[in-house]
Amino acid sequence: MSDLVPAATIESDSPARRPGTFSAEEEAVVRESLRRCSEKTIEAAVAYRKTGSTAHLPALILGIFERFVEPDLRPRLAMGDSDDLRVIEDLGLDSLTMMEIVMLVEEVTKTQIANDELRHLSTIGDIKAFVDCRARGLPPPPVATTYASAALLEKMPIQPPFLFLDEARVSAVRATASYRITGQEFFLQGHFKDNPVMPASIMLEALGQLGVCYLLTGLPVEEGKKVDPATIFFASTDGVRCHRVCKPADVLTLSLKPKRVKAPLATFEGNIRVGSEKAVVAEEITLTFGLMDAPTPALAPAEAAPTPQAG
Numbered sequence: 001m002s003d004l005v006p007a008a009t010i011e012s013d014s015p016a017r018r019p020g021t022f023s024a025e026e027e028a029v030v031r032e033s034l035r036r037c038s039e040k041t042i043e044a045a046v047a048y049r050k051t052g053s054t055a056h057l058p059a060l061i062l063g064i065f066e067r068f069v070e071p072d073l074r075p076r077l078a079m080g081d082s083d084d085l086r087v088i089e090d091l092g093l094d095s096l097t098m099m100e101i102v103m104l105v106e107e108v109t110k111t112q113i114a115n116d117e118l119r120h121l122s123t124i125g126d127i128k129a130f131v132d133c134r135a136r137g138l139p140p141p142p143v144a145t146t147y148a149s150a151a152l153l154e155k156m157p158i159q160p161p162f163l164f165l166d167e168a169r170v171s172a173v174r175a176t177a178s179y180r181i182t183g184q185e186f187f188l189q190g191h192f193k194d195n196p197v198m199p200a201s202i203m204l205e206a207l208g209q210l211g212v213c214y215l216l217t218g219l220p221v222e223e224g225k226k227v228d229p230a231t232i233f234f235a236s237t238d239g240v241r242c243h244r245v246c247k248p249a250d251v252l253t254l255s256l257k258p259k260r261v262k263a264p265l266a267t268f269e270g271n272i273r274v275g276s277e278k279a280v281v282a283e284e285i286t287l288t289f290g291l292m293d294a295p296t297p298a299l300a301p302a303e304a305a306p307t308p309q310a311g
Contacts, residue, residue, distance in 0.1 A: 083125030183248030231290030239283025
């Protein structure tokens, strides 16, 4: 068995990034290219080019985005869940600005992002993970999968009225989802009298359900195996803090990142927000699961042999 580790957490040097190949002239070019970025961004770029350590890439990429987003949106990049920010919907970047960002990232990191690859990179985290893999000469992370309501109902072993995900998006390094509190949830009838409030335990349940969705997307856990939907159960939580009361009409935005996945346990860190306001933080949510044999891919049908002709 092997751990499923997000690409951005693995430290490695690719042959093109060996220390000692970054000249003073190249450093001057990098500093000039990033002259409108923060000093922190410039130093991250120089450190990456000098050492080849991909640990410097997140600060570099965030700093380049900070240079292009509107000033009132820049504080969002400093939040702990900035990886979940969508570059168009949340940061208000148009396609031309996004191309400027990509070209600057390519220039400074000496990587390339093709237009067809860019179509699948919708969040800050997507771009970080992609550039990290490209810098280390690894295949790009799997394309994120989006599940609308009908697809979730088909995939999830948990069903209404106890399913608290309206839609979800899952990649190798994170899962995000949304849930609108309708006010018609059965438990709100008594929680509380004349003052409906979403129970914190239910919000943790929603994060756990997002973990279930992550495990069932077919990400590799063990060769020739996949997660058995009937074996996934909540195991434990740790470091849970509630910051905001959530009520009907609030839209919960859930985010979950895998920390350790190795059968029979999967541990995630997660949070829930309402708009830009923090609602729930969970340092660890652990699920237990079992494995089953994965179906063998069907072979392409062989060409039909020619029919013998009568002599």
